[in-house]
Amino acid sequence: MKKLLITLSIIVAAVLCAPAAAAVTSGHKTVAGHTISVSTDANSYTPKARSIDVTARKTGSEMGYYRFTLQKKVSGKWKDQRFSLVGSFKRATPAKEFYIVNHTAGTHRIKMTIYKNKNWTGVKGHVYTPSFEVRK
Template sequence: MLYASSVVAVTSGYKTIGGHTVSVSTDANSYTPRAKSIDVTARKIGSETVYYRFTLQKKVSGKWKDQLFSLVGSFKTATPAKEFYTVNHTAGTHRIKMTIYKNSNWTGAKENIYTPSFEVRKLKYS
C-alpha cells in the first residue's frame, strides 16, 4: 500500500505536443509521511512512439525547481508506473514535468506538460 492520503490522482488532462496528444498523472493528490513513492504514468492517443523524461519539481520561493532525479523512457499508448521514492525528497509542494523528445536518444525537446501540484508531507521529529 502506498499510504497516499487521498486516492484522487492529479492529472494534466490531454495536451497536444508535437503531434502527440498526451496526459500525465500521479496516483494521489497528497502523500502522507508513510508514503513510499509518487507513482507517475502517462497516456496518449495514437500509437506512435513517444520519448519522454519525467522530472519531479518542487516549489521553492514561489518558483518551480527541478529536483535531482528524473526518469526516462518511451511508450506507444501508456507508460508503466514510474516511481519517485519519497525518501529522496523533502516535504512541500511538488509537480511532475514531462518533457517530450523528438529523438530516441532524448534530444530535440519539443515541449513540457505538467501535472497540477500536490503535497508531500514528512514526519517531524522533536
C-alpha cells in the first residue's frame, strides 16, 4: 500500500508540474541576454474558436516589457493587425487573448516585441511564432 501511494504521488506531481501543451511555439531566441519563447494554444483555429491565446516565457528574473501583435500574411508579406496587447513579466506572461471575431480568416503569426523601458520604448528585439491558420 505504501508503494502504491508513493507511485501515485509521483504520477500526480509529474502531471501537475508538466508544462501546458502549446500547439505553436517560437522555439527559443535570445534577446538582450534572456532566452524567450512565445506560444499559442493551437496550430489552427476553426470557426468555433473564440480566441487565440498567447503566452511567453523567459529566463532570468529581470522585469521584461512586451507587446504581442497579431500579424496576417497579405500578398506574401506580414502585416500588423490593428490590435496589440501589452504587459510586463519576470518569467512568464499571463495568457493574453486575441478574439477571433475581430480578425479575418487567413495565415497569421504572433510577433512579440521586447522593450527596455516600462513605457514600451527602446526595442530590444522581436520573437515570432510559426504561422497558424484562422478559418471562418
